[in-house]
Amino acid sequence: MSRLQQLKNRLAVIADVNGAASLLGWDQQIYMPAGGAAARAEQLATLGRLSHEMLTVSEIGELLEGAAAEVAGQPDAADAVCLIRVVRRDYDRARKVPPDLVAEIARATSLGMEIWVQAWKASNYSQFRPAFQRILDLHKDLARCLGFDESPYDPLLDQYEPGIKKSELVKIFADVKAGLVPLVQAISERLDRVDDAILRQKYAEQAQWDFGLEVARHVGYDFNRGRQDKSVHPFTTSFSINDVRITTRTDEQFLPTALFGTLHECGHALYEQGISQSLERTPLASGASLGIHESQSRLWENLVGRSRGFWKFFYPRLQQIFPANLAAVAQEQFYRAINRVEPSLIRVEADEVTYNLHILLRFELEGDLIEGRLDLADLPQAWNAKMTEYLGVVPTDDALGVLQDVHWSNGLIGYFPTYSLGNLISVQLFEKAQSANPSFDSQVEAGDFLSLLAWLRENIHRHGRKFLPSDLVKRASGDPLQAGPYLGYLRNKYAEIYQL
Ligand code: ZN
Numbered sequence: 001m002s003r004l005q006q007l008k009n010r011l012a013v014i015a016d017v018n019g020a021a022s023l024l025g026w027d028q029q030i031y032m033p034a035g036g037a038a039a040r041a042e043q044l045a046t047l048g049r050l051s052h053e054m055l056t057v058s059e060i061g062e063l064l065e066g067a068a069a070e071v072a073g074q075p076d077a078a079d080a081v082c083l084i085r086v087v088r089r090d091y092d093r094a095r096k097v098p099p100d101l102v103a104e105i106a107r108a109t110s111l112g113m114e115i116w117v118q119a120w121k122a123s124n125y126s127q128f129r130p131a132f133q134r135i136l137d138l139h140k141d142l143a144r145c146l147g148f149d150e151s152p153y154d155p156l157l158d159q160y161e162p163g164i165k166k167s168e169l170v171k172i173f174a175d176v177k178a179g180l181v182p183l184v185q186a187i188s189e190r191l192d193r194v195d196d197a198i199l200r201q202k203y204a205e206q207a208q209w210d211f212g213l214e215v216a217r218h219v220g221y222d223f224n225r226g227r228q229d230k231s232v233h234p235f236t237t238s239f240s241i242n243d244v245r246i247t248t249r250t251d252e253q254f255l256p257t258a259l260f261g262t263l264h265e266c267g268h269a270l271y272e273q274g275i276s277q278s279l280e281r282t283p284l285a286s287g288a289s290l291g292i293h294e295s296q297s298r299l300w301e302n303l304v305g306r307s308r309g310f311w312k313f314f315y316p317r318l319q320q321i322f323p324a325n326l327a328a329v330a331q332e333q334f335y336r337a338i339n340r341v342e343p344s345l346i347r348v349e350a351d352e353v354t355y356n357l358h359i360l361l362r363f364e365l366e367g368d369l370i371e372g373r374l375d376l377a378d379l380p381q382a383w384n385a386k387m388t389e390y391l392g393v394v395p396t397d398d399a400l401g402v403l404q405d406v407h408w409s410n411g412l413i414g415y416f417p418t419y420s421l422g423n424l425i426s427v428q429l430f431e432k433a434q435s436a437n438p439s440f441d442s443q444v445e446a447g448d449f450l451s452l453l454a455w456l457r458e459n460i461h462r463h464g465r466k467f468l469p470s471d472l473v474k475r476a477s478g479d480p481l482q483a484g485p486y487l488g489y490l491r492n493k494y495a496e497i498y499q500l
Pocket of ligand 1: 264268294297
């Protein structure tokens with residue numbers, strides 16, 4: 001048997017262990033009774049340790065060398081060459097971190113999350129600060145173990161967005177900030193131009209759920225290889241290319257929650273379902289990065305789901321389902337309502353325009369924390385100052401400010417910028433798909449998403465994790481990652497809605 005085949009056999013077993021762990025994680029959020037939490041934590045820790053051990057044994061290093069010699073001369077984009085490159089990265093990375101540090105981080109973050117929940121409920125940042133300090137110190141250690149040239153933030157970011165450096169993000173995000181701050185200010189002076197009261201009435205939960213399923217089916221989510229369940233926080237998870245699950249939540253008093261939640265998760269799921277079957281049971285059978293993943297969810301949620309064309313097709317159907325709410329509401333009024341902008345305190349409730357400013361603030365603060373320019377004692381003040389500068393609103397307490405996200409308590413440092421990258425990339429890809437197909441707009445208006453999905457499959461989905469995110473964006477869109485298309489899209493759309 002070739003070295004490559006031996007390597008693949010081992011990776012398949014690791015993929016099975018990881019798939020089983022994902023299934024346990026899914027069950028934990030959907031069905032598990034509260035009493036099962038302690039046992040589940042042990043089970044997940046055991047599977048995590050097994051998977052880590054199987055990847056880091058020295059035989060994997062030897063097989064990687066042997067397999068690399070076997071594929072020498074094959075093109076860079078060949079599946080086997082990409083597989084060896086990606087596994088080499090994962091292997092080297094995993095071996096750089098001492099098991100003790102991995103265990104310490106797991107302990108500190110599981111404790112940190114519990115403390116954060118209490119601190120958040122009490123809206124008391126000082127209650128969370130010591131646990132956060134511990135998590136921060138451990139992540140500085142982690143960055144040192146992984147190594148870096150420019151910033152200790154880089155190896156942390158690299159876990160979620162391989163190959164991208166903080167200095168590159170600083171440049172791109174400076175453009176985003178320069179474009180967005182004045183746009184938000186201009187809209188803030190005209191907030192009364194758009195009213196979304198029609199979305200804030202009672203919409204029967206079951207009907208919302210059924211409509212979400214109808215839309216999901218329509219955009220191409222394959223229910224033979226997936227299903228939708230309810231959860232407190234919507235998410236997508238995959239145990240195989242052929243079993244990709246989504247969740248959503250409904251709010252009976254606010255129509256957009258379930259609808260756009262479903263479309264968002266559908267975007268993630270279409271990506272996972274579209275990965276080439278030849279990559280199944282390998283580490284390539286997942287998204288290229290969190291930013292690329294988020295580009296897919298935001299593309300379907302915002303560029304498709306909040307567009308006029310989409311509602312030209314779906315709005316009559318929605319009126320039919322909710323006649324008491326919408327029969328007398330014109331499509332244009334509905335379109336404006338779902339695109340209402342308002343600077344607010346909470347990231348997860350933010351609209352398309354203000355959302356990235358919430359992210360920039362977090363990216364800048366966590367960069368300063370990791371690089372030692374900001375002390376945790378000064379974090380709430382720094383947070384509030386940036387909120388005032390970027391969005392013109394100030395949190396009245398910690399729960400509405402610095403404590404609102406779970407990420408830092410969970411050790412997810414370097415994660416936030418991937419949300420904004422997703423937004424930027426979504427427009428680069430969407431505009432390319434649009435320009436490649438002269439009938440694009442009329443197809444969307446007719447509820448036909450097949451050619452858009454086919455373009456995404458061909459250019460993004462099927463590749464799985466074969467390419468670095470920046471290479472994938474370049475291959476698919478023809479251009480490097482940049483802010484221009486995203487800013488242009490927002491300016492055009494919202495200048496019209498708010499008559500700027
Ligand atoms: Zn997402």
